[in-house]
């Protein structure tokens with residue numbers, strides 16, 4: 450029998466796990482906000498104003514988890530943006546080269 454792991458033995462993983470998020474299923478929810486009375490807007494209760502819920506549970510994530518998930522997504526977006534910039538620089542170089550060739554050939 451394995452000792453040490455009792456009922457509270459939920460392992461706290463060190464890496465941040467990316468969880469599937471889906472758009473808040475609440476039909477009146479618009480990016481976490483719902484129309485309240487008198488045209489004002491209030492935070493959606495389904496997703497806690499986040500606009501997304503956990504795909505598995507269909508519930509809002511705790512705030513700490515939301516922040517983690519946003520951090521993961523930001524990091525990912527930053528990577529994508531970097532890739533795009535590289536591509537743009539490459540096509541820019543290519544265009545500059547073509548322009549120079551064209552000017553030389555005139």
Ligand SMILES: [Zn+2]
Nearest residue numbers: 473478493496
């Ligand atoms: Zn919502």
